[in-house]
Amino acid sequence: MNGSGRDRRPEVGPTVEEDGPSRRRGGVISRAPRWVDDRLGMSKFAESALDKVFPDHWSFMFGELAFYAFLLLLGTGVYLTFFFAPSERAVVYHGTYVPLRGVQMSEAYKSVIEISFKVKAGMVMRQMHHWAALIFLGAIVVHLCRVFFTGAFRRPREINWVIGVSLLVLGIVNGFAGYSLPDDLLSGTGLRIANAIILSIPFLGPWLGSLLFGGEFPAASILSRLYIIHVLLVPAAIAALLTAHLAILWRQKHTDFPGRDKSEDTITGSRMWPTYGMKSTGLLFAVSAFTALLGGLAQINPIWLYGPYKPAAVSAGSQPDWYMGWLDGALRMFPNVEIRVFHVTISNLFFPAVVLPGITFTMLAVWPWLEARLTHDHEPHNLLDRPRDRPVRSALGSATLAFYSILLLGSATDILATTFHLSFNTIIRMLQVAIFTVPVIVFLVVRRICRDLSAGRVRPIRQPGSAVIGRDAEGRMVVEHVDEPDSLADDDNVGADPVRPNKDIRIRTGGD
Amino acid sequence: MSGTQGRSDEARAERRVAICLGLSIVAALGLTVVYMLGGQPQAEGGLLFLALGFLALGLILWGKELLPNAPVTASRTPHESSTGAREGVGEAFARGGDRMFRRTFLVKMAALAGGSLGLAAIFPIASLGPSPGHALKRTSWARGRRLVQLDGTPVRPSDLGVDNILTVFPEGTGDDPQTQADSQVVLINIGSARQVVRKGRATWSVDGLVAYSKICTHAGCPVGLYKADGNTRPSHELLCPCHQSTFDVLDGCRPVFGPAARSLPQLPLALSPDGYLVAQSDFTEPVGPSFWNRT
Numbered sequence: 029m030n031g032s033g034r035d036r037r038p039e040v041g042p043t044v045e046e047d048g049p050s051r052r053r054g055g056v057i058s059r060a061p062r063w064v065d066d067r068l069g070m071s072k073f074a075e076s077a078l079d080k081v082f083p084d085h086w087s088f089m090f091g092e093l094a095f096y097a098f099l100l101l102l103g104t105g106v107y108l109t110f111f112f113a114p115s116e117r118a119v120v121y122h123g124t125y126v127p128l129r130g131v132q133m134s135e136a137y138k139s140v141i142e143i144s145f146k147v148k149a150g151m152v153m154r155q156m157h158h159w160a161a162l163i164f165l166g167a168i169v170v171h172l173c174r175v176f177f178t179g180a181f182r183r184p185r186e187i188n189w190v191i192g193v194s195l196l197v198l199g200i201v202n203g204f205a206g207y208s209l210p211d212d213l214l215s216g217t218g219l220r221i222a223n224a225i226i227l228s229i230p231f232l233g234p235w236l237g238s239l240l241f242g243g244e245f246p247a248a249s250i251l252s253r254l255y256i257i258h259v260l261l262v263p264a265a266i267a268a269l270l271t272a273h274l275a276i277l278w279r280q281k282h283t284d285f286p287g288r289d290k291s292e293d294t295i296t297g298s299r300m301w302p303t304y305g306m307k308s309t310g311l312l313f314a315v316s317a318f319t320a321l322l323g324g325l326a327q328i329n330p331i332w333l334y335g336p337y338k339p340a341a342v343s344a345g346s347q348p349d350w351y352m353g354w355l356d357g358a359l360r361m362f363p364n365v366e367i368r369v370f371h372v373t374i375s376n377l378f379f380p381a382v383v384l385p386g387i388t389f390t391m392l393a394v395w396p397w398l399e400a401r402l403t404h405d406h407e408p409h410n411l412l413d414r415p416r417d418r419p420v421r422s423a424l425g426s427a428t429l430a431f432y433s434i435l436l437l438g439s440a441t442d443i444l445a446t447t448f449h450l451s452f453n454t455i456i457r458m459l460q461v462a463i464f465t466v467p468v469i470v471f472l473v474v475r476r477i478c479r480d481l482s483a484g485r486v487r488p489i490r491q492p493g494s495a496v497i498g499r500d501a502e503g504r505m506v507v508e509h510v511d512e513p514d515s516l517a518d519d520d521n522v523g524a525d526p527v528r529p530n531k532d533i534r535i536r537t538g539g540d
Numbered sequence: 541m542s543g544t545q546g547r548s549d550e551a552r553a554e555r556r557v558a559i560c561l562g563l564s565i566v567a568a569l570g571l572t573v574v575y576m577l578g579g580q581p582q583a584e585g586g587l588l589f590l591a592l593g594f595l596a597l598g599l600i601l602w603g604k605e606l607l608p609n610a611p612v613t614a615s616r617t618p619h620e621s622s623t624g625a626r627e628g629v630g631e632a633f634a635r636g637g638d639r640m641f642r643r644t645f646l647v648k649m650a651a652l653a654g655g656s657l658g659l660a661a662i663f664p665i666a667s668l669g670p671s672p673g674h675a676l677k678r679t680s681w682a683r684g685r686r687l688v689q690l691d692g693t694p695v696r697p698s699d700l701g702v703d704n705i706l707t708v709f710p711e712g713t714g715d716d717p718q719t720q721a722d723s724q725v726v727l728i729n730i731g732s733a734r735q736v737v738r739k740g741r742a743t744w745s746v747d748g749l750v751a752y753s754k755i756c757t758h759a760g761c762p763v764g765l766y767k768a769d770g771n772t773r774p775s776h777e778l779l780c781p782c783h784q785s786t787f788d789v790l791d792g793c794r795p796v797f798g799p800a801a802r803s804l805p806q807l808p809l810a811l812s813p814d815g816y817l818v819a820q821s822d823f824t825e826p827v828g829p830s831f832w833n834r835t
Contacts, residue, residue, distance in 0.1 A: 079614075080614075081612050081613070081614040084611070116717075118715070132715075148575060148578070148579040149575060149579055149584060151581040152581050152584045152585050152588065155581075155585075156585075184619045217761055217782065220721075220759070220760045220761060221759040221760060221761065221782065223760065224758075224759040224760040224828070224829035225759070227676070227829055227830070227831040228829065228830060228831065229832075230832045231832055233831050233832060234672035234676055234831050234832075234833070235669075235671075235672055237669075237672070238668075238669035238670060238671070238672045239665065239666070239668040239669040240668070240669070241669065242668060242669045243669055243670055243675070243718070244672075244675045244676065244718055244721075244722065245718070245721055245722075245760070246717050246718065246721055247669070247718070248717075279619075280619060281616055289613065292616075293615060293616050294613050294614065294615055294616060295613070295614050295615075295616055296611045296612065296613045296614075297611060297612065298608075298609065298611070298612060299608075299612055302603075302607050303603050303607040303608055303609060304603075306599055306600075306602055306603035306607055307599070307600055307603035307604065309599050310595075310596045310597070310598075310599035310600035310602075310603060311596070311600075312596075313592045313593070313595045313596035313599065314592075314593065314596035314597075314600070316592045316596075317588070317589045317590075317591075317592035317593035317595075317596055318589070318593075320585050320588035320589045320592055321585055321586065321588075321589035321593075322585075323585050323588075324581055324582050324583075324584055324585005324586055324588065324589065325582055325585050325586065338720070339717055339720040339721035339724060339762070340690070340707050340709075340720055340721075340724040340754060340762050341762065341764070342761055342762040342764045342781050342782070343781065344765065344781040345781070346781060346782055356783075359758075359759060359783050359799060360783045360784060360798070360799060361799075362799050363799070364758075364785075364795055364798065364799050364800055364801045365801060366801035366802065366830060368835070371833065371835055372832050372833070373830050373831070373832055373833070373834050373835060374830075374832065375829060375830035375831065375832075376758065376799055376800075376801045376830065377758065377759060377829060377830070408619065410616060441784060442781070442784060452784045452786075452797065452798070453797060456784070456797075456798075
């Protein structure tokens with residue numbers, strides 16, 4: 029192992045101090061750690077925690093972003109629970125929002141109207157909560173892409189990859205549960221579709237639907253059940269998994285991009301205390317700031333315009349939140365076939381709404397093992413790949429993103445049709461063709477680009493060469509020794525160094 | 541870089557951080573003023589953005605310009621434990637386990653006890669919802685039940701002009717959301733347009749009025765949009781706004797576009813002696829989205 033010990037500060041032995049006044053002399057800052065250590069003996073851990081090194085690359089920020097968005101969700105969400113009433117009981121509205129006066133609605137819908145118009149600061153909190161959810165899931169997806177394209181999921185980090193995929197699933201589930209709570213026309217329609225999807229599961233569907241909803245749709249207990257799922261069950265699971273995610277990250281340390289003086293055995297960056305901690309806290313406030321800006325100025329989910337849920341009413345232009353959009357698009361694009369074998373019907377919904385997400389998240393979860401099997405690379409890795417050096421992986425990832433982007437586009441067919449004055453028919457057919465062709469094209473193009481970049485002249489060189497220049501007695505500079513650049517990168521470090529091949533020139537002055 | 545240069549750089553950086561933190565304080569105070577004056581969402585959001593944003597900027601500048609930023613390299617410790625420790629775990633497990641697993645009968649009984657408890661736990665879960673039974677296959681329509689509007693008014697054939705539609709419910713079910721959800725029907729006056737009448741359905745319409753389940757056979761959204769003209773040929777179509785499934789009203793509400801795979805079930809209509817529209821019976825097939833044992 030090389031480079032070891034550079035982060036080890038000289039061990040400071042326990043300072044022995046006499047009892048008495050000297051013990052009280054230090055400020056709180058010095059007394060508090062001692063108080064804790066007397067009881068828990070955590071000084072060694074605390075020291076390593078303060079000294080912990082985090083890489084500085086910008087792409088490592090997205091996981092933190094997701095974490096901070098989750099904290100925001102907790103904060104704003106707890107505030108909302110003080111005002112929200114998860115009840116289907118029918119009431120009549122007599123509040124400040126004139127267009128809805130005298131309208132019969134559920135207590136849940138009424139409480140969200142009150143949060144929006146009556147509770148001071150309620151509107152900002154509610155909109156911040158919704159925006160933070162969109163940011164949370166967005167950050168998770170970008171974080172997942174970063175981890176995928178750089179190969180950070182490889183051994184020994186497979187467990188954290190699987191936890192991350194679980195967090196994504198939980199995030200999507202909780203997002204859906206959350207925007208279903210206000211019991212407005214849009215969310216009620218979403219729940220109706222969710223119920224239909226559950227019904228579509230062969231053999232179990234009717235039972236599962238009844239157990240989850242408490243009867244036939246729209247059974248009277250769905251809101252209170254969604255509520256406890258949304259505010260307790262799923263957030264607790266997310267918090268637990270997030271803790272494990274961070275603890276494992278702490279234990280394994282971050283991955284690091286290859287580069288000068290980088291190695292599998294070292295990690296380079298800033299220390300937790302104070303530089304990294306300061307910048308990361310800055311990021312927390314920056315995320316909060318932008319969420320506040322969106323929450324204050326950008327209207328989101330204006331349920332007072334949709335009206336309360338009525339089973340026989342519906343509005344055109346119904347789109348789910350973006351992270352559900354790919355599923356909605358899949359529902360729209362799937363051909364209208366229904367399988368009937370003997371007396372068993374397999375609903376058309378089952379394939380795009382149950383099988384597709386099942387395959388999606390299973391493939392994601394097992395990817396580290398799948399890739400290791402395909403590449404026969406079972407070695408542990410701390411240094412990351414540059415995406416260009418793994419053309420097939422990068423191409424596969426891009427093609428997958430293209431596939432889901434087209435599905436997402438599919439959820440907007442009605443918007444596209446009215447915007448571009450095309451018929452639904454044309455748009456659906458175009459997307460149905462695109463879903464099979466575009467990912468293939470993306471795969472071929474990205475693989476080509478990666479191969480060219482990787483093989484081309486822009487290929488960086490791992491270790492720059494160096495020259496030793498000496499100066500003779502007359503003061504002339506002479507080259508004494510040249511180390512050729514190490515351009516033959518081995519397998520682990522293909523094109524590893526993003527540093528330009530500038531020569532490292534050391535000047536030795538002669539004469540002493 | 542000389543020493544004095546560095547010091548004045550630091551002083552400038554410190555001033556910048558102080559200005560950011562100062563602006564954050566001002567914005568936060570502004571926020572309290574806005575709140576006390578009665579609150580205003582846009583102002584609250586904007587000021588919160590400024591308060592948090594300047595705080596963020598201040599801290600990031602502080603971190604970038606005033607704190608040690610030279611890259612630090614630390615060593616990684618290997619993830620795996622030493623061979624000795626690994627073997628130690630195996631030995632410790634075996635030491636205790638051998639004594640325990642020797643009693644194979646007890647081990648089996650313990651497994652059985654766990655399994656039985658698991659089985660018993662299913663029953664409280666079953667309380668979460670009634671057995672689906674036939675609920676999914678039936679609606680509240682029945683022989684002679686009048687068609688009423690949302691407000692309970694019964695419908696006469698003359699209430700609906702040609703090419704108009706009306707959402708109707710079975711009479712006497714009130715505001716029950718479950719009934720509204722599975723028994724909603726769209727009543728359409730197709731006038732004299734010729735329709736393809738399916739076998740056995742010749743007597744299901746009254747004076748050009750036909751009634752179909754309003755629940756999409758795809759994912760259950762109300763099929764709420766009706767188009768009674770057409771650019772190229774006359775068409776009478778119901779469209780589901782959720783996933784754009786389209787049903788041809790003149791052809792038994794057969795799906796002609798979109799993901800829906802089945803026709804909308806038709807409600808057989810009749811006229812009561814006092815001239816109101818009534819149902820001849822319940823639907824003859826389950827309404828709404830498919831489930832495995834619907835047939």
